[in-house]
Amino acid sequence: MQKRQMRLVAFLKAGPTCHHHGMWRHPETDNGFLEPDWYEHIARVLEKGCFDGLFFADVLGIYDYYNRSFATMVGKGGALSLLDPLPILAMMARVTRHIGLGATLSTTFHNPYQIARTLGTLDILSKGRMAWNVVTSASNLEARNFGFEAIPGREERYGRADEVLEACMALWQSWDEGALVIDKETGRFADPAKLHYADYRGEWVRTRGPLTVPRSPQGHPVIMQAGSSGPGKAFAARWAEMIFTLQHTAQDMRRFRSEMRAAIEAAGRDPDHCAVLPSVDPIIGETVSIAREKQDFVNSLVDPELGMALMSSHIGTDLSRFPIDQPVVDLPLEEGSRGSFEVILQGTRAEGLTLGEAAKRFATSELAPQIVGTPVQVADQLEAMFTSEACDGFILTPTVSPGTWEQFSRAVVPILQKRGLMRSSYEGATLRENLRAGAKPRDTAQGRAA
Template sequence: MTRQMHLVAFLLAGPTAHHHGMWRHPETLNAFLDPQSYEHVARVLEQGCFDGLFFADVQGLYNYYNGSHDTVVEKGGQMALLDPVPLLSLMARVTKHIGLGATLSTSLLNPYQIARTLATLDHLSGGRVAWNVVTSSSAIEARNFGLDGLPPRNERYDRADEVVEACMALWDSWEPDALVVDKASGTFADPSKVRAVNYQGKWSRTVGPLTVPRSPQGHPVLMQAGSSDRGREFAARWSEVIFTLQHDVEGMQAFYADVKGRMAKYGRAPEECAILTSVDPIVGETESIAREKQAYINDLVDAELGMALVSYHLGVDLSRYPADQPLDDIQMEEGSRGSFDVLVRATKAEGLTLGEAARRFATSEMCPQVVGTPESVADQLQSYFEAKGCDGFILTPTAFPGSFETFARAVVPILQERGIFRRAYTGRTLRENLRG
């Protein structure tokens, strides 16, 4: 059977996604407080046979730039204005097949809360839920949850291992046939098939059993997006879907080979994890129209907002530096070096200044903008896919919901005609569709 491409949509319940000019685009509805907007995009993506959609989440307002959240609020930066979990419940009600992903932090939430919420969603959706596992990276998020701050990065992943282990034990605390509901005998559930878990880790503890019976998938599909060495180890152990940000095909191939190569030590086959790289598709009727659309969309990005965004990703207040300073002349403190190096590698060849690099970052977070006619966009995606740079793509919008509508109607049929993308869902659950 021909290897099949996977497609997942990136959503954020606010004014923008990766492209920080999205809310200013004339075709963006800015209906981020309207439930019908989320129901509509779920239907569009399901009609396009997407494997799934997921909501990124930010539990605070970025305040690294100038020590304030003012720039992010005023200029419409990355904000999660609504809790994604209720939105996924809405979307589950109007769809039958598409996967539904929630971002929940192992640094901020306890295992029982995570396990109960996601098992409930998995029941309500008929087995279509994914958990995007994050460790959080912002001190403001920690303080919003009553914590003094976040632990060091490697310790955050050690804690995440424990939280996932505890959740898995809770999801396994009801056997598949524990729920009986026999009116004649008076037996509602078999207590011998409902067990306490008594999980005891260094940072996480839970007694169990979970109050929610075993869900259709047994446990949600696990997603993750860590790129550090420790993050890749976590992904190799747990992830069924990886969301990665790479800047070129060589970076995609290196990441793909590295993570797949780590999986064997955890008793996992490479095909048990789909690695999806982020791209921003911009589709036009002709190549020149597509390039004009790209130029127009990218011109909507605010330079100062770009500086605020990069400040968050580096954990450094870039307002302290001149915007015309060469990027690689900036001395970053320990702890921000990894993100800084990624930014430098992606921009150094062009000799970009700090301001130019920040503006570029705010258009796509340095991920490829795949631009062209429907046929050439399909060509580019197929090229990345067949070069073993990925197993598919996380698609991020530049206009909402128009980017997804255009892609589903114009590009998906071409991928289907080429035999590398499904024409219909064949599985009952998200996991079955990912493995199918």
């Protein structure tokens, strides 16, 4: 009987930080985020480490909630997306063969035909390795960059998101398998009977089709989603094949996964076809004391004021107006993402953190757990969460770049592989096949016979 195997996905951003907002200041961080070779190296390292995938988080603007200015965010290097990830993913696809490649695109600001055409193209060129991290966006600053005065309400955003997904699926399905013939002798290029109009008409979205892009090897990109609000969870239950979540303890993870699996089953889908992946930040040392020293050092690089600006951006409220010793639970929520605010509350309520304390904590890992220890101890902690069914694997975020990826792949991955908790090679040809390959225990002898 082969064990259920954990899924591993790397969290990336085209800028100076990921979750840890002191990362760019670390002496071992290579701030080569404007160089193609930097991204290509990371992709190769992660593929050598047998990661299922990587994905880029993205922000369509520069946050300016704090003090009504972007000065702190820009000046201190926080939450900046300096490049469009799509061309980067195309470059990463060229230097890899197996690892999944995820892009974040907003259903609020991007047209479904554009999304389907761009991601469909990348899915073909990568031989079926693309994923789409679906976001609805939540900030007015992004809305203004796209010509709107304000972001639509949450219900409308998720209603539109459902329609955008339906429209994209109709477009991706407008080419049947085998539609391309390309027969030089007969002069038959394609079979018109295997090409269809989409003719999708919704309340917010319309598209005629057919898509210009033929069917990809996996049919359509893997759908990834990270909503924490009620509508976000309902959307994930309907569509998601990977769920990115911020949870603070194994108990929180277990509760969230159980809720999502029940919701997915209620939506008529197989819960084993959706990997629930909480975010964790691994910090590895030769000894536990070295690992703790590394943790203390990298966390000391976080600027407290940047933490205030980051929390302001996630909550959608200018926190400079409040005393830093005010409990976070007493903060009013004026606008922005309720899901993000709930994550912050969940991570601070038990400890009764003040605004200033929570801001510093938030900027170190955005309240994701830091997994600290020797390679064996880090593997032990990941195994304990995984085997207790708190998750289906992890979204890993770096504290040093690209050092975190190099060290984890070199030191922790072999331990997980030896324990049978991780693949040693890629089983499938597409991202979807690889995600599903280790989703649940299976009898390998029966599998071979079949």
